[in-house]
Amino acid sequence: MSRINMVGLGILVLLLLLLPLVVGGFMTQIATTTITFAMLGLAFGLGMRVGLPRLDIAAWWGVGGYTTALLMKAGVSFWLTVLAGGIIAVIAGGLLFSLALPRGMIAFFVFCMVLSMAIYQMFGSVPLFGGWGGTTGVPAPTIGSFVIDTQREVYYLGLFFLMVTVTVYYLLYHSRIGRAWDSISSSLKLARSVGIDVVRYRMANVLIGNFFIAVAGGFFVSYYRAAIPSIFSFQAGVNTMVYLIIGGFSHSLIGPILGAIIATFIPEYLRFAQTYQAIASAVVVILILMFLPMGIMGWVDRRVKPWFYKRKWYARLSNWGVKEQPKMPV
Amino acid sequence: MSMALLELKNLNMSFGKLQAVSNLDMNVNQGEILGLIGPNGAGKTTVFNVITGNYRATSGKVIFKGEDITKLAPHKIAQRGIARSFQQTFLFQWSTVLDNVLMGFHMNCRAGALKEFLHTSLARKRDREARQEALEILDFMGLSGQKYEMAGSLPHGHQRALGVSIALVCHPTLLMLDEPVTGMNPTETIEMVERIRKIRDRGITVIVVEHSMKVVMGISDRITVLNFGHKIAEGVPDEIKKNPEVIEAYLGKEGK
Numbered sequence: 001m002s003r004i005n006m007v008g009l010g011i012l013v014l015l016l017l018l019l020p021l022v023v024g025g026f027m028t029q030i031a032t033t034t035i036t037f038a039m040l041g042l043a044f045g046l047g048m049r050v051g052l053p054r055l056d057i058a059a060w061w062g063v064g065g066y067t068t069a070l071l072m073k074a075g076v077s078f079w080l081t082v083l084a085g086g087i088i089a090v091i092a093g094g095l096l097f098s099l100a101l102p103r104g105m106i107a108f109f110v111f112c113m114v115l116s117m118a119i120y121q122m123f124g125s126v127p128l129f130g131g132w133g134g135t136t137g138v139p140a141p142t143i144g145s146f147v148i149d150t151q152r153e154v155y156y157l158g159l160f161f162l163m164v165t166v167t168v169y170y171l172l173y174h175s176r177i178g179r180a181w182d183s184i185s186s187s188l189k190l191a192r193s194v195g196i197d198v199v200r201y202r203m204a205n206v207l208i209g210n211f212f213i214a215v216a217g218g219f220f221v222s223y224y225r226a227a228i229p230s231i232f233s234f235q236a237g238v239n240t241m242v243y244l245i246i247g248g249f250s251h252s253l254i255g256p257i258l259g260a261i262i263a264t265f266i267p268e269y270l271r272f273a274q275t276y277q278a279i280a281s282a283v284v285v286i287l288i289l290m291f292l293p294m295g296i297m298g299w300v301d302r303r304v305k306p307w308f309y310k311r312k313w314y315a316r317l318s319n320w321g322v323k324e325q326p327k328m329p330v
Numbered sequence: 331m332s333m334a335l336l337e338l339k340n341l342n343m344s345f346g347k348l349q350a351v352s353n354l355d356m357n358v359n360q361g362e363i364l365g366l367i368g369p370n371g372a373g374k375t376t377v378f379n380v381i382t383g384n385y386r387a388t389s390g391k392v393i394f395k396g397e398d399i400t401k402l403a404p405h406k407i408a409q410r411g412i413a414r415s416f417q418q419t420f421l422f423q424w425s426t427v428l429d430n431v432l433m434g435f436h437m438n439c440r441a442g443a444l445k446e447f448l449h450t451s452l453a454r455k456r457d458r459e460a461r462q463e464a465l466e467i468l469d470f471m472g473l474s475g476q477k478y479e480m481a482g483s484l485p486h487g488h489q490r491a492l493g494v495s496i497a498l499v500c501h502p503t504l505l506m507l508d509e510p511v512t513g514m515n516p517t518e519t520i521e522m523v524e525r526i527r528k529i530r531d532r533g534i535t536v537i538v539v540e541h542s543m544k545v546v547m548g549i550s551d552r553i554t555v556l557n558f559g560h561k562i563a564e565g566v567p568d569e570i571k572k573n574p575e576v577i578e579a580y581l582g583k584e585g586k
Contacts, residue, residue: 176453183433186422193382193416194434194500195408 004318016159020152028151032223034264035158039165039216040236041243041256043209046169048244049178049252050205051105051185056112057240059119060089060210062232064217066123069135069227078141082218089214090207097206102199116234123229134228141222154223161219165212166253172208173252181205235278239263242281246288248295255297262296335360335535336381336412336504341390343373343380343559350376351559354390358504363526363536365550365567367543369579372556374539375417378506382414383407394504413502415493417509417539423482427473427492430481431464434499464499470528471495472521486513491522498529505529506537511545523549547571555579 020028040057047054064085071081100111124132140149141157148157172178180201183191191198221227243259244252263284267277292299308314334357343351351373358364366374379385381392383404392400399407422430468474471491476484481492490510497505510526511519519542526549530536540546546553547567555563555570557579563570570576 179433182425183422186424189384189416190421190496192384192404193408193414194496195405197403197405 003320013163017156020155025151028155030265030268032151032155032158034260035155035162036216036220036223037239037243037264038257038260039162039219040213040240041247041260042165042169042253043213043216044240044244045252045256046209046212047206048249049173049181049185050202051188052108052202052206053241054112054206054209055109055234055237055241056116056119057209057213058232058234058237059116060093060213061217061220061236062119062123062227062229063089063092064214065221065227065232066129066135066217067214068218068221069138070128072138072141072222073135078218078222082215085214085218086211089210093207093210094203097203101202101206113234116237120229120233123227123232129227129229132229134226134230136226136228138221138225138227140225148222158219158223161215165215166257168208168212169253177201177204239281242285244295245285246295248297248299248301250294250301251297255295258296334358335395336537337391337393338377338381339391339393341377341380341392342388343376343385344388349559351380351556354556354559354561356554356561356564358535358537359552361530361533361535362551363530363538363549365546365553366537366539366556367546367553368556371558372579373559374556375508376559377556378414378508378537378539381407381506382412408500411501411503412506413497413500413504414506415490415497415508415510417512421481421489421492421496423480425481426478427468427481427484428461428464428477430492431467431495431499432460434496435460435464467495467498471498471525487515487518490514494525502534504535504537506539508539509541510538511540511542519545 019031023031040061043057044054064082067085067088068078068081071084072078076084096111096115097108100108123129123134129135140147142148148154173181180191180196183194183196184198184201188198217232220231224231240256243256243263245259246262247255247257247259249255263281267280288295294301336358338354338356341351341354341356342349354373354377356377366377368374376385380387383399383402383406387400390400391398394407394410394412397410399410402410422433425433465474465477468477471494473488473491473495476488481489484492490513494505494507494510497507507526511522514522523545526536526538538546538549547570550567553563553565553567553570554561555573555576562575562579563573565573
């Protein structure tokens, strides 16, 4: 990362930290919801790195959510329940995906879709999970004796989880594992011909995704104080895909976060959130695909960045502290 | 019996009713360049795909270094030392030429997944070494001037060269080249032929499928000729040139 990028990132993190101090409680609440959705969108972006569009995200979100809800009601510490949710999602995912992943992308796609609906049904109809009314009365999470219960505190808890997720994904994308993933999504045949075990790398990808999706579920339940089947519906899984389409497919970190922000804030402001949400997101997706086929970040890449590249001050700024001359952007 | 590097034993490959390869016996010796030729649809690329595990042979065996690899998955075969370039230029289209080659390094840089993930100094050292070797390979293949260009934007001939570079990164024992000079101009072709010879001189065995007779005759130590999935001739280039069956396969009966 160049020095200017680090400064930019630092400013962004500072703004996110200051946000709840500046805006009101309602905005903070929406921002907290957005953080959860961003984490789900990031997991969808992760799957796309190995060419797997995942439609089962809502299901694993629910697995994490219900694990936290049930265990916290039984008196287990919040942090342990989040970890447990992640581990359960990884083990269950490993068992289930081993049936579908070796059969290729289409098989996996269909399997995920069916799985998501089945797990949703399970949450509603198995008595353990509290029926369609869900499990309510989840206690607030704590750190030692400190209770995280105000809107602001919950926001910071979410921000912590989001930052951990982004950091782990960033490190992964820039490691050898990330390179192998890229080669799989870019050309399956060539990846195999240089000795990459496609099934194993895809498995690692979706299981890492599962862990962080479940963590997002644990966090969401601790904030919502309930786990209700309708939250973890198939629709919620489809929405994660919409975030990436809005944000831009070619940016697996910024894309989903940007998409989640737009897709959560705008409906909340226009107050048509619940009733027309599905129709609104359909319209948005069609408009995006028509006018910004690579999403907002794709438009930034093509239209905004070249404008900056032409400025001398920008060149000086971006070369600040860079020892080796990096490759020129095309 | 001399030990062949690669042996095909009574190999059959059929797609439904179409018999693409029938009863093929073929040996590739250590350190040679074997030309595999034949008219369109003779089954050359199918043979490639069977050897590399992309197709599962209907019957028969593929033996590499004494080991039966007929039923192995493609990545396992690659890990045993067989690398290939593709006829269609399969490349990582949206990455730079250098990144393309680096991706091929996957198998050679084993810092361990966790260490690599944490960007430890060992992983970084391996990364530097990989980069160094990638640059050497690009230099050898005549692509050092294009290393920061997008792979998808390269002219066709350069894309072929890049395909070979990626295959070379895998440190293969056996390199399989599918039409390596197609789309190249005469100068590029001569350079490519020279490079294939140099690759052989480094001790890598090479199988070449190529349409250009001139190239195949000039480069190969031995040639195997296929027609409609059958082997119709085998031998040194001079023998093949005179073989009446080969002439007939290429030119038809009128050509005699």
